[in-house]
Amino acid sequence: MARHRDYSKIEQIFESTLKLVLEKGFAGLKMAEVAKESNLATGTVYIYFKDKDDLINQLYLFLKRRKTILFLQGIDQKEEFDLVLKKIWFAYFEVTMQHVNESAFLEQYYRSPFLKSNVKEESKQILKPIYDLLGRGVVEGKLQTVNVEILLSQMVGPIHEIIRAYHDGAIEINAETMNQLYLLVMKGIKL
Amino acid sequence: MARHRDYSKIEQIFESTLKLVLEKGFAGLKMAEVAKESNLATGTVYIYFKDKDDLINQLYLFLKRRKTILFLQGIDQKEEFDLVLKKIWFAYFEVTMQHVNESAFLEQYYRSPFLKSNVKEESKQILKPIYDLLGRGVVEGKLQTVNVEILLSQMVGPIHEIIRAYHDGAIEINAETMNQLYLLVMKGIKL
DNA sequence: AAAATTAATGAACAATTATTCAATCATCCA
DNA sequence: TGGATGATTGAATAATTGTTCATTAATTTT
Incomplete structure (x- = not known):
């Protein structure tokens, strides 16, 4: 398409982030790993989230x-x-x-x-x-x-x-x- | 002296580390800040602790x-x-x-x-x-x-x-x- | 009080990790 | 089908932060 934003990708990123934080804590969370775990390139994460801070805060709200x-x-x-x-x-x-x-x-x-x-x-x-x-x-x-x-x-x-x-x-x-x-x-x- | 190791310095570092972790979590802990909070040069922390990992583990045991x-x-x-x-x-x-x-x-x-x-x-x-x-x-x-x-x-x-x-x-x-x-x-x- | 020894310094360096962006790919539509 | 549009890539770059070490300061010893 020029397909519309794929929200399942956002959820995929959320899931990966959650998994990695649980495994290694906040201190060990790396954007490159989030991407890899989501089967995406690092840059792609930055399409859906402004930066690491944004990702974490969005995830918090989502879960809550x-x-x-x-x-x-x-x-x-x-x-x-x-x-x-x-x-x-x-x-x-x-x-x-x-x-x-x-x-x-x-x-x-x-x-x-x-x-x-x-x-x-x-x-x-x-x-x-x-x-x-x-x-x-x-x-x-x-x-x-x-x-x-x-x-x-x-x-x-x-x-x-x-x-x-x-x-x-x-x-x-x-x-x-x-x-x-x-x-x-x-x-x-x-x- | 060539004074003996000053253990109050170790405790000072422990105290600073604890304070900083509580303020900003593990993710935000920086060796330079630990040093500053302890009124020491960054290098000095490395005299008393091998590295960041060592500092955190020592602190854990101390508190426990x-x-x-x-x-x-x-x-x-x-x-x-x-x-x-x-x-x-x-x-x-x-x-x-x-x-x-x-x-x-x-x-x-x-x-x-x-x-x-x-x-x-x-x-x-x-x-x-x-x-x-x-x-x-x-x-x-x-x-x-x-x-x-x-x-x-x-x-x-x-x-x-x-x-x-x-x-x-x-x-x-x-x-x-x-x-x-x-x-x-x-x-x-x-x- | 000079020499010797140990402690402390902090700028320089190394390592790690976040972020960007030019190039590529996929999809749509005329 | 070919050009247009938007999505994706990932190597290159920027930023951050851990660690070292040559130098200086403090203290002890003789």
Whole structure:
């Protein structure tokens, strides 16, 4: 053609970049390698992204949005409290689990020379639904009356931790594991 | 003198390196900046460390050892179970809290081209005392009978999470905060 | 206090890696 | 089909950053 911009190429570059960052960290990321991993010439990467900085920032936003959308779908705060709480806890577990790789990227991005100040605030948005729900739980007298941040820590902290253990090969994660952890967590925060 | 090697200089370099990594991540760490931050000429850094790789690995070991020693002191597994559990939980909280900066460094090191395979195993050692204690708790019938990894996640996950919230400026951490979280966590895992 | 020894300096050099762009290729359309 | 348009290439270049080492400074020894 003079074919239109091929967006699958952008996604290919994203995928390669993510893979390389996970393997070697930000410090080891080289544009030439990104190109090679994407089966492209180095110059081609610069057609789709202004420079390395741009590539990394675009990738961050791409991953962040994808994760947020995925998490929010299927959550309906109108339903009965205990049910919503359960759904949201498992949804967070599953999304986090399926996107651990990305999480590692996001973590590193957070402490890097690339971080743009405006994204910091946006980052918290993904937790907003949980935040709101916990507030509601306190008001409705269904949860311990402590600071919502404390409840949140108890909700998601163990999830992060068990997924880490999983990646260190210390534990299997299956329906039973998840349920057991869920019960412990709920036992802690419910009134 | 021909004075003996000045170890305060090594510590100065460590401190500068840590500071710079926390500010800009591994990707942004420059030997020239390390030197400048330490009020030394670039060449001087190479007197004390073979190269950049060496500097980073030495720093990792230095921080890891310091943290481990600090955590282990004052823990005596011979005492009564509930007391040890409480002491160890607060000790872990305090050490983690006081060394968040270092933790951020250690995390980044963990996913970087610098990671030496042998340190991976050593890394888990710091959690060993907690691990052992939880095992004992299950045996003595004082804790929920689930996989120790699950108990561990519930123990330390919320700690990591609340400290993160603290660093995002979302919450104060004081004796009350800590106690409230402690109670939630224990409510969850105790029988 | 001069000679000897060790530490420190920082500009010069080497190595690595980001970026550009003239040349080539692929596709479209008249 | 041939010229026009836009995409792709990758070697050449620019920029950055790690490392060295001849020189200078500091300290110790005799």
